[in-house]
Amino acid sequence: MLFTKALNYIKKTVSSQKEWKIYPTLVYEYVTVSTPKKSSNYLIEIMNESGEVLLQKEYKGPTKIYFNKWGKGVYQMALKYDDGELKSKILVYPRFEKV
Numbered sequence: 001m002l003f004t005k006a007l008n009y010i011k012k013t014v015s016s017q018k019e020w021k022i023y024p025t026l027v028y029e030y031v032t033v034s035t036p037k038k039s040s041n042y043l044i045e046i047m048n049e050s051g052e053v054l055l056q057k058e059y060k061g062p063t064k065i066y067f068n069k070w071g072k073g074v075y076q077m078a079l080k081y082d083d084g085e086l087k088s089k090i091l092v093y094p095r096f097e098k099v
Helices: 002-018
Strands: 021-023 030-034 041-047 053-060 063-066 073-081 084-092
Touching: 021 084
Parallel strands: none
Antiparallel strands: 021 030, 030 063, 041 053, 041 073, 073 084
16 A cells, blocks of 8 residues: 555656656757646756856746757756656757858
């Protein structure tokens, strides 16, 4: 009985986190944020390598965050929602043009 309750709690906790996604993490243009519901509210915070906050904005539902405006580099992205937080490092590289 106790084992079943613990297992159900773990499934519930892990599955709710899996519904929030940030992808891809290697980009030249934008990152997609997937949410469990179209009405999900959350806060996005993006910092550069120096720790400077470049973006802090609330969103609702799935969206795209454009990184190409800040140039190439490594960025820290935090997605904060009611039940927790999801962090990801984003590597932005320049788009290669055909020569």
